[in-house]
Amino acid sequence: MTVGIIGYGTSIPKLRIKVEEIASVWGKNAERVSSGLGIKEKAVASFDEDSATLAVESARVAIQSAGIRAQDIGAIFVGSESKPYAVKPTAAIVAEAVAAVPDLTAADFEFACKAGTTAIQCCMGLSASQYIQYGLAIGSDTAQGRPNDALEFSAGSGAAAFVIGTEKPIAEIEATFSYTTDTPDFWRRQHAEFPRHAGRFTAGPAYFKHTLGAANGLMNKLGTQPKDYAFAVFHQPNGKFPYRAASILGFEKEKIESGLLTPMIGNTYSAATLIGLSAVLDIAKPGDRILVTSYGSGAGSDAFSITVTKEITKKARRQPVPVWEQINNKKYVPYAIYAKHRKKLKGM
Amino acid sequence: MVGTQPLIWRRIPERYRLHGSKCLTCNAEFFPQRQFCPNCRRKGKLVKEHMPMDGTIYSYTYVHSAPEGFEYHVPYFMAIIELKNGVRLMSQLADSEPESVKINASVRMVFRRVHESEAEEAIAYGYKFKVVD
Numbered sequence: 001m002t003v004g005i006i007g008y009g010t011s012i013p014k015l016r017i018k019v020e021e022i023a024s025v026w027g028k029n030a031e032r033v034s035s036g037l038g039i040k041e042k043a044v045a046s047f048d049e050d051s052a053t054l055a056v057e058s059a060r061v062a063i064q065s066a067g068i069r070a071q072d073i074g075a076i077f078v079g080s081e082s083k084p085y086a087v088k089p090t091a092a093i094v095a096e097a098v099a100a101v102p103d104l105t106a107a108d109f110e111f112a113c114k115a116g117t118t119a120i121q122c123c124m125g126l127s128a129s130q131y132i133q134y135g136l137a138i139g140s141d142t143a144q145g146r147p148n149d150a151l152e153f154s155a156g157s158g159a160a161a162f163v164i165g166t167e168k169p170i171a172e173i174e175a176t177f178s179y180t181t182d183t184p185d186f187w188r189r190q191h192a193e194f195p196r197h198a199g200r201f202t203a204g205p206a207y208f209k210h211t212l213g214a215a216n217g218l219m220n221k222l223g224t225q226p227k228d229y230a231f232a233v234f235h236q237p238n239g240k241f242p243y244r245a246a247s248i249l250g251f252e253k254e255k256i257e258s259g260l261l262t263p264m265i266g267n268t269y270s271a272a273t274l275i276g277l278s279a280v281l282d283i284a285k286p287g288d289r290i291l292v293t294s295y296g297s298g299a300g301s302d303a304f305s306i307t308v309t310k311e312i313t314k315k316a317r318r319q320p321v322p323v324w325e326q327i328n329n330k331k332y333v334p335y336a337i338y339a340k341h342r343k344k345l346k347g348m
Numbered sequence: 349m350v351g352t353q354p355l356i357w358r359r360i361p362e363r364y365r366l367h368g369s370k371c372l373t374c375n376a377e378f379f380p381q382r383q384f385c386p387n388c389r390r391k392g393k394l395v396k397e398h399m400p401m402d403g404t405i406y407s408y409t410y411v412h413s414a415p416e417g418f419e420y421h422v423p424y425f426m427a428i429i430e431l432k433n434g435v436r437l438m439s440q441l442a443d444s445e446p447e448s449v450k451i452n453a454s455v456r457m458v459f460r461r462v463h464e465s466e467a468e469e470a471i472a473y474g475y476k477f478k479v480v481d
Contacts, residue, residue, distance in 0.1 A: 014443045047420060048442060048460040052473065056459040084471055093473060097364040097459055099398075331445070340420065348420065 003128040004169025005306070006068065009061025009319045010160045010278045011054045011140075012265055012326040015044040017338045019153050025335045026148045037154055038239020042266025044333065045142040045157035047341045051080045052090045054159035054271075055140035056097040061319050062136065062161035063098055065170075070100040073163070074132025077122055078108050079115025079139045079270040081188070081195075094138065104132075112186060113235055114296025115139065116160065116270040121176055121302060123164035134165040141269035146194035147344065154238055156266025160274035170312040171281065171290070174305045175222055179213035186297035197297075203241070206299050211235065211245050214301035215293045222305055226250040229305075230288040233259035233276040235295035237267045251291075258283060264327050270296075277306075279323035286310045352465075356472050361396075363474030366457060368435065370397035379435045401457035403431040403477070408441070408449055417463055425449050429477050444479040456480045 018041045020030035034040060045054065055078050063070055078091045091106035109115040109122075116139020123135025140159035145151030164173075185206035188195035198206075211234060219225065226232070232251045234242040239262050246256045259276030262268075268275055273294040280290055286308055293303040311317055339345050361367035361381075368379035372393040376385065379399050385392025408427035411418075418424070425441035427449070441449060442460055455477040463472040 053459050096360055099365050
């Protein structure tokens with residue numbers, strides 16, 4: 001049975017901080033940091049936003065663009081590494097807020113930056129096997145970086161939600177392929193406030209091995225090549241890795257630029273690949289094929305081959321406010337205000 | 349305070365999704381929910397009704413001296429919102445610049461953290477409104 005994306009929605013906070021503002025606090029060369037990471041600024045969740053509120057906002061838009069009743073959603077899975085509670089499901093908060101309760105299953109997933117795409121895979125299985133009518137898969141994070149760490153320049157905030165089902169998809173998911181190993185490139189121990197990472201080790205043996213492994217595995221499985229795809233979306237921990245992954249795989253850089261948003265909003269972790277896919281769906285035409293490959297430290301990648309259908313041209317099937325419009329609706333804050341909103345000040 | 353949890357829980361339908369009431373006898377709508385229609389009295393029949401998430405600012409004030417638990421929010425706007433069905437409610441405004449907050453400005457409901465007394469306590473989520481173009 002064909003399974004696909006029925007609706008989608010994204011939520012990007014309004015606040016931004018520029019890389020040069022963070023660099024000025026720590027006495028670093030802003031130009032070198034910005035060009036080294038390929039990031040100009042990042043989205044900052046305000047004090048009253050967290051991964052649950054962003055998940056709810058994106059879910060409401062996804063349900064609206066799907067044109068379905070929330071009560072017909074049989075599963076909600078939220079992928080995040082910045083849950084507001086260590087123990088208490090964000091998915092249940094989302095289910096209540098969108099009025100999908102009580103007849104559904106719900107759970108939170110964690111796999112660094114790829115938990116959102118794993119949520120999609122679970123919804124695909126449940127809806128294709130007709131255990132549920134629709135599943136709601138969400139990637140949402142308000143990522144934190146230790147002050148003065150490279151991650152502080154890149155860790156952003158955002159969410160994307162996808163309604164997955166079999167009826168009138170705006171994009172069919174032809175296949176998915178995953179690649180997973182135990183690779184300690186990035187982690188946050190129990191009760192630790194900030195994550196640790198293994199510097200350059202996060203590239204070759206981690207991001208590239210798994211991203212290329214999943215993307216190549218998927219294309220081998222389907223017998224497709226980069227030339228068969230109009231767009232490619234890769235996980236984007238910075239603004240440079242996706243270009244290198246695309247180049248190694250044989251994708252022209254123009255094919256990844258529509259879904260490469262980290263330079264403007266930072267790495268939104270579990271949401272990064274999914275917001276990239278949303279930006280592509282905002283502009284894609286029927287027949288366009290999209291290769292999507294997430295990456296989560298620890299480590300693993302989920303790849304998807306997606307083909308846009310004619311349904312996407314029908315009224316109200318795309319999200320009402322496109323990703324780029326959300327990105328351009330912004331307010332810059334200085335470091336002190338950023339520190340207040342992200343509760344980085346002692347005693348808050 | 350752990351004792352506030354039943355109160356937070358009871359208000360989830362109204363705070364998360366603007367769950368109000370409608371009287372099937374006179375069609376009047378209410379928020380928050382009512383048990384009794386003030387127009388029809390014993391002839392009224394109240395059912396649950398979702399309020400619209402869009403409206404306009406009916407009136408507002410700019411808060412500089414906040415009550416306990418909201419000290420970090422200042423300065424912030426509190427507004428009386430007139431929803432599209434005419435029902436009015438009080439709400440904090442989010443993501444709204446002072447120059448955009450005006451009487452009759454269009455607003456839309458957003459889902460935010462409303463209150464969090466201590467780091468280890470449960471978080472109270474709910475509605476706020478933001479000015480939209």
